[in-house]
Amino acid sequence: MQPHDQHPHVPGPSLWPVGFAVGVVVLLIGLIVSWYVAGLGAVIALAFAFLWVRDLTTGTALVDAPDVEAEHAAAAASLLPADGGEPATPPAERYPRSKFLEASTLGLGAVIGGLVTVPALGFMVAPAFLKQGQKDHDIGPLTDYPEGTFVIATWMSDKSQGEVSRRTAFVRYNGLLGSQPSYTIISNHCAHLGCPVQPNGPLDDKNTKQLADVTLIPTVSIAGFGCPCHGGQYDTEGNRTAGPPVRALDRYSFSIRNGRLFIGKPFSVSHVEGTGSAAKIHKWTLAFPGEHVNGLESWLYPIQPPH
Ligand code: FES
Secondary structure, eight states: OOOOOOOOOOBOOOSHHHHHHHHHHHHHHHHHHOHHHHHHHHHHHHHHHHHHHHHHHHTTTBSSOOOHHHHHHHHHHHTSOTTSOOOOOOOOOOOOHHHHHHHHHHHHHHHHHHHHHHHHHHHHHHHHHSSOOOOOEEEEEGGGSOBTSEEEEEEESOGGGGGGGEEEEEEEEEEEETTEEEEEEEEOBOTTTOOBOEESSOBOGGGOEEETTEEEEEBSOOOOEEOTTTOOEEOTTOOEEESSOOSOOOEEEEEEETTEEEEEEEEEEEEEESOGGGOEEEEESOOOTTOOOSSGGGGGSOOOOOO
């Protein structure tokens, strides 16, 4: 009896793992540069993972796989006794162990990887997305903001955290825009590395007002804002005029309720055209200090959680 030909059951070369790896790479790059790129990477990775798993489970990637039925027939024939008597018992149906082992190894690896990675990733990322909202804050009656001059307003964004949550903004009433009051509210965070910028001009300290947790310090006449850390300079609209800052100063949105001014969410500004109520503000999602918000350079910065 001649042993029948033993063809190895070896998976043939497949491009699906390569596509899957490319998708993962695009996904990781996307986590740095853009949610859109991350989404594209996820779609690519999922599509190729699906094709890969389908290959493994259907066996379409096997190359030169032997015809199992023909092999069995040949094996059965080889077991016929020479004298034409009863055939010996045919070999049992062979189970494709290679496929089973591949699928179970991948499945177990995915489960173990998920069990190890997901909780750690959750604990690492989730806090950045929790309790990051900023509530509107009452910074006093409209009458405390004279037209055309800046008032330095400081307030506690979270009283439970105390003074560490104190924020500062430069607030100027611009007069009416149509029938609506117009305010310029500029953040004191330098757009270079976040140092507190100062008004370039004298303060009217004698007329400082304290309203609960809000302090209002009028200025006399300021020519812009300056940063004490590295010499960044800004004009009275917050546009960068000198030094290392990469954009204009951030601003705050505002609302008016019952004759009082409420400060809202901060946002970033690339630059401002015009002045006062006629200013055209080029507004962007709040970015960290030092980050470009537009142009090619803005692609070099990682995605940020809400802050
Ligand atoms: S932090 Fe303001 S210029 Fe550097």
